[in-house]
Amino acid sequence: MKIVVCCKAVPGAVTDVAVETRGDALRFRSQFQSMNECDEYAMEEAVVLKRLYGGEIIALTIGGVSTQEILYTAAAKGADRIVRVDALAQDPRAASIVLAAALKTLAADLVLTGTQSRDSLSSFVGVATAQRLDVPFAFAVTAIEKDGDDAIKVRKELGGGRSADVRLPLPALVCVQTGIQPLNYVPPARLMRARQQRPQSLSLADLGLTLADIAPRGYRIASVAPPARAAGAQILSGPPAEAVRALLAKMAEAG
Amino acid sequence: MAGDVLVIAEHWKGRPEAVTFQLIAKGREIADARRASLGVLVLGHDIGELAADLAGTGVDAVFVVDHRALGNAACGLLAEAAVASLREIAPALTLVGFTLVGMELAPAIATRLGVAAMTNCVNVECVDGEIVVAKPVYDGALHARVIFDRDAPALVALQAGATPTLPQPARAALVRALALDIESMPRRGEIVQFIEEPIGDVDIAKADIIVSAGRGVGDASKLPMIEACAKALGGLMGCSRPLVDQGWLPRERQVGASGKTVTPKIYIACGISGASQHLAGMSGAKMIVAINKDPNAPIFQVAHYGIVGDLFEIVPELTAQAKKS
Ligand SMILES: Cc1cc2nc3c(=O)[nH]c(=O)nc-3n(C[C@H](O)[C@H](O)[C@H](O)COP(=O)(O)OP(=O)(O)OC[C@H]3O[C@@H](n4cnc5c(N)ncnc54)[C@H](O)[C@@H]3O)c2cc1C
Ligand SMILES: Nc1ncnc2c1ncn2[C@@H]1O[C@H](COP(=O)(O)O)[C@@H](O)[C@H]1O
Numbered sequence: 001m002k003i004v005v006c007c008k009a010v011p012g013a014v015t016d017v018a019v020e021t022r023g024d025a026l027r028f029r030s031q032f033q034s035m036n037e038c039d040e041y042a043m044e045e046a047v048v049l050k051r052l053y054g055g056e057i058i059a060l061t062i063g064g065v066s067t068q069e070i071l072y073t074a075a076a077k078g079a080d081r082i083v084r085v086d087a088l089a090q091d092p093r094a095a096s097i098v099l100a101a102a103l104k105t106l107a108a109d110l111v112l113t114g115t116q117s118r119d120s121l122s123s124f125v126g127v128a129t130a131q132r133l134d135v136p137f138a139f140a141v142t143a144i145e146k147d148g149d150d151a152i153k154v155r156k157e158l159g160g161g162r163s164a165d166v167r168l169p170l171p172a173l174v175c176v177q178t179g180i181q182p183l184n185y186v187p188p189a190r191l192m193r194a195r196q197q198r199p200q201s202l203s204l205a206d207l208g209l210t211l212a213d214i215a216p217r218g219y220r221i222a223s224v225a226p227p228a229r230a231a232g233a234q235i236l237s238g239p240p241a242e243a244v245r246a247l248l249a250k251m252a253e254a255g
Numbered sequence: 256m257a258g259d260v261l262v263i264a265e266h267w268k269g270r271p272e273a274v275t276f277q278l279i280a281k282g283r284e285i286a287d288a289r290r291a292s293l294g295v296l297v298l299g300h301d302i303g304e305l306a307a308d309l310a311g312t313g314v315d316a317v318f319v320v321d322h323r324a325l326g327n328a329a330c331g332l333l334a335e336a337a338v339a340s341l342r343e344i345a346p347a348l349t350l351v352g353f354t355l356v357g358m359e360l361a362p363a364i365a366t367r368l369g370v371a372a373m374t375n376c377v378n379v380e381c382v383d384g385e386i387v388v389a390k391p392v393y394d395g396a397l398h399a400r401v402i403f404d405r406d407a408p409a410l411v412a413l414q415a416g417a418t419p420t421l422p423q424p425a426r427a428a429l430v431r432a433l434a435l436d437i438e439s440m441p442r443r444g445e446i447v448q449f450i451e452e453p454i455g456d457v458d459i460a461k462a463d464i465i466v467s468a469g470r471g472v473g474d475a476s477k478l479p480m481i482e483a484c485a486k487a488l489g490g491l492m493g494c495s496r497p498l499v500d501q502g503w504l505p506r507e508r509q510v511g512a513s514g515k516t517v518t519p520k521i522y523i524a525c526g527i528s529g530a531s532q533h534l535a536g537m538s539g540a541k542m543i544v545a546i547n548k549d550p551n552a553p554i555f556q557v558a559h560y561g562i563v564g565d566l567f568e569i570v571p572e573l574t575a576q577a578k579k580s
Contacts, residue, residue: 096362
């Protein structure tokens with residue numbers, strides 16, 4: 001099975017977040033970038049699937065050169081090839097356009113994405129990409145196995161403690177949920193070795209795309225700020241003993 | 256009609272999910288502001304009664320797509336049917352829940368119809384005729400305020416529990432069956448079976464007090480400290496998803512969109528940031544308490560009382576004082 005895992009580099013703690021002058025994106029400062037959590041789980045799942053069924057794993061990301069870091073992590077975890085599309089996907093729609101174009105050139109049997117990225121919090125890119133590729137998809141998947149030669153069976157969450165087993169003909173795209181496999185620790189030595197691997201770099205032009213194709217469309221960002229705490233918490237301050245005493249009093253009042 | 260709003264209903268076993276009523280309340284507000292009409296779309300099988308019920312919830316029209324194949328179409332086909340329905344109804348604004356079902360529908364609809372979309376929104380409103388949403392970004396400590404282009408269709412996925420359900424005066428809603436050719440739509444996968452998780456040995460949904468542990472507890476060895484606190488208060492221990500993902504606690508303890516929905520008298524979140532999927536499971540609690548060392552954690556946006564501090568200091572103190580009283 002040829003598996004492509006779409007991984008996103010997400011910032012750690014961000015500061016100085018502001019809206020770009022044209023209102024089409026946010027800019028920010030952050031100390032470091034790491035692989036988005038559910039993408040890490042998707043990578044682990046790919047490794048298990050390859051062990052079971054053989055094949056090849058390609059890790060794919062869209063981002064500037066600094067996002068290459070997470071591709072080395074992917075390689076250390078077991079990606080055979082690492083590919084970066086050198087572009088800035090400003091919003092989920094743009095990401096799905098670029099991923100779909102890149103995936104068309106990679107011709108995978110199975111595409112894995114995560115369910116949600118930590119910075120954009122959209123849960124949008126995976127299913128949108130599947131629509132652009134016109135392939136079967138399933139969201140929030142907690143188990144994957146082969147079902148015959150040209151299909152997989154996945155378990156997907158429906159919410160409220162309900163799930164469903166779904167049979168998807170290949171090629172397919174699956175949005176992997178956290179917890180699908182235990183996360184394996186990557187030893188620094190393995191990461192060092194992974195750094196020797198050269199990522200393949202693709203430009204938008206290589207994919208037949210222009211900046212205009214992926215420009216944000218249909219909205220503008222007016223502002224970004226901590227939300228007003230309309231009904232917000234009454235903070236019980238003071239040393240722990242005092243704060244806790246106040247809390248127990250409030251709890252007693254509430255019955 | 257220009258400005259019309261459409262809610263896509265979510266339902267299970269013949270009953271609308273709570274989020275459907277929240278979407279209808281929001282939809283009504285916006286439709287009224289734009290002097291437009293509000294419709295609700297129901298897709299499924301054997302949903303005649305459900306459609307009739309929804310006709311009395313303050314909407315102007317109920318659009319029904321009733322087909323056997325949609326009864327258990329959790330992915331592909333449901334999206335196909337929704338896309339085809341929207342082509343026919345052509346609303347200016349579509350509202351779906353940011354639920355596990357909506358997370359599949361929203362991107363599918365937006366992509367296929369080329370509609371601008373915002374997901375994971377905490378609010379949507381009509382300001383001077385424009386649709387404005389608020390959505391969390393970067394772990395939820397910040398909210399972006401986004402304005403859709405005027406006169407272009409838009410789609411918004413709204414968090415469950417983000418808005419209250421207000422009682423709607425009933426209107427004489429029109430119930431209309433949409434004639435879609437479901438049979439010839441591409442299937443792209445089929446459901447083999449549905450699984451409903453058993454309640455488990457511990458039913459946190461029955462507890463009056465829940466003390467929940469989040470990733471802030473650091474590691475599994477610290478959980479007895481949380482459990483002791485829950486016990487001292489006469490409640491049960493719950494948790495956020497990462498603890499279950501890492502195998503520290505069984506799924507039956509998980510609160511949230513993909514876990515349990517709980518409405519205890521008191522919910523104490525310890526080291527939980529307050530992601531929308533966690534809030535979806537506990538925002539209905541009567542009293543919410545947050546213990547978190549980060550004063551900007553989104554959990555403080557919904558908590559009634561908060562203690563900003565180290566849970567390793569606060570929780571044992573709470574246990575000790577609770578035992579004394
Ligand atoms: C489709 C989908 C479904 C999901 N379903 C669920 C669900 O059902 N339930 C659920 O919970 N999540 C669910 N999630 C995951 C959710 O998005 C969040 O990732 C998760 O809730 C985060 O858990 P957390 O708050 O415990 O961890 P984090 O977000 O990592 O927060 C940890 C918090 O602990 C605080 N902290 C750290 N140390 C201390 C200390 N010593 N003292 C006090 N505070 C401390 C930090 O300030 C931080 O706020 C779902 C996600 C998706 C995409
Ligand atoms: N820039 C990107 N590069 C690679 N994959 C991405 C990118 N953005 C989003 N994805 C994938 O899409 C998933 C969902 O992201 P989102 O829709 O932003 O919440 C992530 O978990 C990734 O797997």
